[in-house]
Amino acid sequence: MSGLTQDTREWLTANGFTVGNDAVWLEALTHGSFNSAAANNSAELEADYQRLEFLGDRVLGLSVASWLYQATGSQEGQLSQRLNALVSGATCARIARSIGIGAHIRLGKQAREDGGADSDNILGDVMEALLGASFVDNGYDATRDCIYHLWASQLDGDEGKAKHPKSALQEWAAGNKRSMPDYAVIERSGPDHAARFTVEVSVNNVGAAKATATSKSEAEKLAARAFLEEFG
Secondary structure: OOOOOHHHHHHHHHOOOOOOOHHHHHHHOEOOOHHHHHHHOOOOOOOOOHHHHHHHHHHHHHHHHHHHHHHOOOOHHHHHHHHHHHOOHHHHHHHHHHOOHHHHOEOOHHHHHOOHHHOHHHHHHHHHHHHHHHHHHHOHHHHHHHHHHHOHHHHHOOOOOOOOHHHHHHHHHHHOOOOOOEEEEEEEEOOHHHOEEEEEEEEOOOEEEEEEEOOHHHHHHHHHHHHHHHHO
């Protein structure tokens, strides 16, 4: 396994990460497709980011939950609503894009040509994997502080304060004595690592709206919002 490039090392440092063990950071930046070329060349396969993503997701959740508990007097339902928004794949991808993660992800040739470096799914996963790498290399406290730095504008902003569009639509339907919203994936396009989902939400005898996003849940949320804007 090669070491981190100087450019990537400097980029990590500039964004608040402390690099000690190169291997764990390389793992965090390695997409499964990177091994396709290695396998074809009979080279040794390198670990991809999936295990670190799993770990980073938990560290992120605990860090944000702790911040919300200490910084707000909100009740459990509001805390959960904000937590879910702040640790969502969409938020992780947005932060990843803002710090330029895409340029440092190790992707296979085809995955990069297919737009993998700008895929919300991959960006969000790698963001979590980097947090996992930080936890392994530097422990919880350092990783928590890094999260608070990277998530500062999200934590101080309105992310998750408004009711989720799907919940709002469900309440609207109940309040107007309508049937519950029905969500359906009407189109799925692109390769697995850069998939796009088009979802249609409909309420019987009212109408329908649709939206497209890089995940089914995000498409459902956008469709619900579009429905409320048109019929609510």
